[in-house]
Amino acid sequence: MTRISQKLKNLWPFTIKFYAISFIILMSLIFGLLGWGMQYKLDTIRNEALESNNQAAAAEIGYVISHITDAVRVRAQAIAGQDETHQQLFDPVYYYYWRDNRILGNGALPHFLPAVELYNQQGNALAERTTGDMPKLLSRQDLGNFVTRQGGHDFLYLFYPVSAVHGNTSPIRGYIGFKLDLLEALRNEQRFNYVDIDSLEIKLKENERVPLDQILPHLEFSLVPNTENMALTASIERFQRQILFSMLVLYFLFYLMLSSVLSAPLRRLSLHIDALRKGQGGLLSQSYTRSLPVAELEKMRTSLNDYQSKLEEMHLNLSEKNDELWQLAHHDPLTGIYNRRGFEEDWKHMLSVSAGHRLGVALLLFDCDHFKAINDTYGHPTGDQVIQAITQTLQNTLRHGDRLYRIGGDEFATLFLDIDAVLALHTAERCIEAVSQYDFTLLGIKEPVRISAGMAYATGIDVEMLTSLPKQADVAMYHAKRPGKSKIAVYDPSMSDNASILFSSKINSIIFSLMEGADLIEMHYQPIANLGSGKVDYYEALLRVHDGDNLIMPSTIFPIIEERRIEAEFDVIILGQIARDIESGKIPEGTGISFNVSGPGLIDPVVLEKIKGLAIHLRRYKLIIEVTETALITQLHLASSILNQLRQQGFLIALDDFGSGYSSLSYLANMPVDCVKFDISLIRQLFEGSRQSVIIENLAAMVIKAGYTLVAEGVETEDILKKIAQMGFTSGQGFLFGRPDKACREAATVAFFDHIG
Amino acid sequence: MKMTINNPSGYLINRPSALAALLCLVLPALPASAETIEAKLPSGITVSANFHTGRPSQPAVVLLHGFLQTHHSQPMNSLAGNLSSKGFSTLSPTLSLGINLRNQSMPCEAVHTHTMAQDIAELDYWVNWLGNKGYRDIVLIGFSSMGNNGIIVYNAQGAHPAISKAILISPNSSYHDKAERQKVRSMMETQPNTYAKKPMQLSLGYCRKNFTATAGSYLSYAQYDENKILELLRNTAVPTEIIFGSADTILPANWVAHVKATNIKVSIIDKANHFFDGSHEFELAEEVEAALSNLHAK
Secondary structure, three states, X not given: OHHHHHHHHHHOOOOHHHHHHHHHHHHHHHHHHHHHHHHHHHHXXXXXXXXXXXXXXXXXXXXXXXXXXXXXXXXXXXXXOOHHHHHHHHOHHHHHHHHHHHHHOOOOOOOOOOEEEEEEOOXXXXXXXXXXXXOOEOOOHHHOOEEEEEOOEEEEEEEEEEEOOOOOOOOEEEEEEXXXXXXXXXXXXXXXXXXXXXXXXXXXXXXXXXXXXXXXXXXXXXXXXXXXXXXXXXXXHHHHHHHHHHHHHHHHHHHHHHHHHHHHHXXXXXXXXXXHHHOOOOOOOOOOOOOOOOHHHHHHHHHHHHHHHHHHHHHHHHHHHHHHHHHHHHEOOOOOOEXXXXXXHHHHHHHHHHOOOOOEEEEEEEEEOOHHHHHHHHOHHHHHXXXXXXXXXXXXXXXXXXXXXXXXXXXXXXXXXOOOHHHHHHHHHHHHHHHHHOOHHHHOOOOOOOEEEEEEEEEOOXXXXXXXXXXXXXXXXXXXXXXXXXXXXXXXXXXXXXXXXXXXXHHHHHHHHHHOOOOOEEEXXXXXXXXXXXXXXXXXXXXXXXXXXXXXXXXXXXXXXXXXXXXXXXXXXXXXHHHHHHHOXXXXXXXXXXXXXXXXXXXXXXXXXXXXXXXXXXXXXXXXXXXXXXXXXXXXXXXXXXXXXXXXXXXXXXXEEEOOOOOOHHHHHHOOOOEEEEOHHHHHHOOOOOHHHHHHHHHHHXXXXXXXXXXXXXXXXXXXXXXXXXXXXXXXXXXXXXXXXOOOOOOOOOHHHOOOO | OEEEEOOHHHHHHHOHXXXXXXXXXXXXXXOOOEEEEEEEOOOOOEEEEEEEOOOOOOOEEEEEOOOOOOOOOOOHHHHHHHHHHOOOEEEEEEOOOOOOOOOOOOOOOOOEOOOHHHHHHHHHHHHHHHHHHOOOOEEEEEEHHHHHHHHHHHHHOOOOOOEEEEEEEOOXXXXXXXXXXXXXXXXXXXXXXXXXXXXXXXXXXXEEEEEEEOHHHHHHHHOOOXXXXXHHHHOOOOOEEEEEEOOOOOOOOOHHHHHHOOOOXXXXXXXXXXXXXXXXXXXXXXXXXXXXXXOOOO
């Protein structure tokens, strides 16, 4: 029961077909019960009719027997009342004549009465030869009417008294007796309505006597087929069959009607609604147009269609909004090109399309050099125009169909599919060239605007390589933007060794620990020798970070710091450590310390406060603030103002890495710096013998002539020393004088200074 | 009221004076009433008659029924009633015709063993019975063949002295077939033992070919053919009147004329049939009464 209930619950709600079949089954049961009841009632009526007919038949036989006996009695009375009969009793001389001719032969008796005899008062037959073996002497027992079987026939004996005068009280003169074949007499009666008279049998043994009034139980008979009952029964059964057939037809029609009028339309509607619900990319193009035969369903259909059309309208609006939203979500509002979200989706799509195929895929990342400085210098509107200009230039340069993505403030990306590495590289070079050719002075920008590109290439077969393309392109970009490098770099696995640090979670974790105040840093000091004496002029404070027993170099840390935009905070930490080193006496008096300050740090009040806090050591130490071209350009006016203030306090300002960036002389002229540190790339170019060495020599001469002190980086050999000394450099820094160390060591002895000594 | 006389002849004949005295004392005081008289004859057969006592001053009338009938039959039954109502004593016997206590008309087919002689003896018995009752004027009234022929033969054989008159209503001969009569006579003459008691199908009166009778019985009636009856009428000593109905179709042709030729007074009731049905029974009664009023006229 529970299982059935559970199954029904599982089936709930039921289908119309289920209800229809249930209804048909229910109606079949009801009509079956009614039919059974009718059949039962019919059988009951039939049985009652049979019983009634049996009773009627018994009564009929009883009536016919009584009719026969009455007829015989009437005849007996008539005969008994005749003078002739009395005369026989008085004088039986002519008895035989009377019996044979006046009674039997005269038609005085019914034909079923073959034997008659008269008996006197004593019961003696008047005849010596009785008819039909009538008894010659009546016993008292014989006087009652009885039936007996003789010779296979059932005879009825009837005896009546013959009185002297008519009347019951008259003395009996004799008896008149009749004998008849009861079955024959009954069969000759044509008045049976219930008894099949041909079937009538009297069950008596030979010579068995049964009083007439007890004969009925000995009768066996069949009933006359009741034609009316049979006709009625046949009619009812025919009616039942017709009803059954009609019900089956009606059920079938009902089922068809329900299926066609209700179930099928509802199913179609349901499927239609299901299709609407599933959607699969949109609403059905066609509404449910076929009209339905049921008013409520038709109303539902029209409502559904109305709803659908409204839904489609909403869907259309929503789609437009979606497109708009998608556009907004996937496009950069400033440039109109795809943004990072668009890039990521296309990247995933590319991965799904290209993975496993022999297709070349190139990912190019573009980054505007020093864009922050431009932005800060010329303001955001100009910065925006620069971005728009770069975008326009790149789009014009890229092939038709290549998508350009703005994935960051000044970062762009493009994906090349089915391309070889050389063509991708050429395209990247064209892009860089095109941007460099763009006339940014139209935007009021005097400095050159350049972009760097990092490219990574892989084929779809190498899926792992393919998925690593963004990281590889980033690494390549990192390399491309490194000072002194080409503006374009194609990823090489060797780059990962360095670049991996940039993406190392371990380094990130250490940096954040530092930010939290962990004592993980120490400053190494590299001597900067005076080229006149060979002695230490001052030390450059260089950051080293502890990673257990290992030390992490600045080149590993600073890209992350720049990426995180935490240059100012880090400057504060470094300045704090330098202050502690000075206070601890680590720095030999009479020397000095140069330390790097980032662009953001230069204009940060906290950093400035820290720098100013070092001013108390100016009496004993020469304190040199090293800033890069980029740091200065970023906030040229503000930076200049701040640097002037610091110069007035006694700090010296050194322009670091000159030659690795713009190296713009016009900038240099406006910068409040005391000395210029030629980048190692410039120093190395002195020995390449081309025009570059000449330009650098002249540049150095020009800087010196402008009143700046020159410091050379990368003094690693005595040849370099000689050269820079010859060129007028004041100081030099490099392995020739000493590597950076946590202790401030004297400059290494160099033979060059022997002749000076 | 029913009276049975076991031995009438002896009882009454031996004490006539006592009977007369008794009647004289009783009759005037008796109201007019009817009674059935049964009498057992010497043959053992019991006969019956309906007796109505009238005024002693008026004659007693014996009404004898027709062929195979009883005293209940018409027109004698009505006539007896009419006469009784007029104060006549009436005695309506039923001839036994050999049947003990016969009370019903006898079918032609029944075995007839009775004879004319037995009929006359019974008539004589009843006449004597009346005579014994003291009636001195006794009128015999017969109907049709059996009743009239019995009276005619009885009168011819010497009637009771009290017989004053005979009134014959629709007299007729019961015999028709002379050849049959002759044949039966021959059978009786040649083989009397065989046919004396053997019933035969004969014709007599209205029983045509179905009168089942012994030869003796048949011949006793058949001997009185038309001529015999006319002869007896012509020679009768008893004043006799005859009444016919003009519409009697049962009578043989010229029979009435032949009867009239006997010089016996014949009255014809117009349009009456053999049985004087309907209103003719009253005309018949009036005619009889008229005849009774003139007893000795011939």
